[in-house]
Amino acid sequence: MKRAIELNINGDTHELLVAPNHTLLEVLREKLGLMGTKRGCDLGACGACTVLIDGEAHLSCLMLAVDAMGKEIMTIEGLAAGGDLHPLQSAFIEQGALQCGFCTPGMILTAEAILNEEENPSEDVIKQKLAGNLCRCTGYKKIVEAIMSVNEPK
Numbered sequence: 001m002k003r004a005i006e007l008n009i010n011g012d013t014h015e016l017l018v019a020p021n022h023t024l025l026e027v028l029r030e031k032l033g034l035m036g037t038k039r040g041c042d043l044g045a046c047g048a049c050t051v052l053i054d055g056e057a058h059l060s061c062l063m064l065a066v067d068a069m070g071k072e073i074m075t076i077e078g079l080a081a082g083g084d085l086h087p088l089q090s091a092f093i094e095q096g097a098l099q100c101g102f103c104t105p106g107m108i109l110t111a112e113a114i115l116n117e118e119e120n121p122s123e124d125v126i127k128q129k130l131a132g133n134l135c136r137c138t139g140y141k142k143i144v145e146a147i148m149s150v151n152e153p154k
């Protein structure tokens, strides 16, 4: 039986009817059309579905939508403010840190979570915390360089 829930996504409240076993990833893509959150493995192994929950990176394929109630969810669509690219988005473009782009939303949101946690993280910390986000194109070097180039004031 479906359940009525409210989700706060990118600052907007959405009232939805979801099945108890619907994942947050399914709801974002299939009910809300937020296709920036990618479905890769659907098993918690690739990081493509990463979103921010209360500022921390989470895999939306492993989270039930009903468990996301009462939390602040951010998808890649919510990162650019007022039409201006977020500094991480600009850095990825400037440093050539993407090719096909399939991993990019998850990479950028994981990077945002890293920078939320720690100002000026070291290369080793970035690599360690990005370990769950797989990229099949770039070789990771430019991704790490792009993240290191962003020094976000906190």
Ligand code: FES
Pocket (backbone or CB within 6 Å): 038, 039, 040, 041, 042, 043, 044, 045, 046, 047, 048, 049, 050, 059, 060, 061, 062
């Ligand atoms: S789709 Fe969620 S980790 Fe791969």
Ligand code: FES
Pocket (backbone or CB within 6 Å): 097, 098, 099, 100, 101, 102, 103, 104, 134, 135, 136, 137, 138
């Ligand atoms: S840019 Fe293609 S998978 Fe990362």
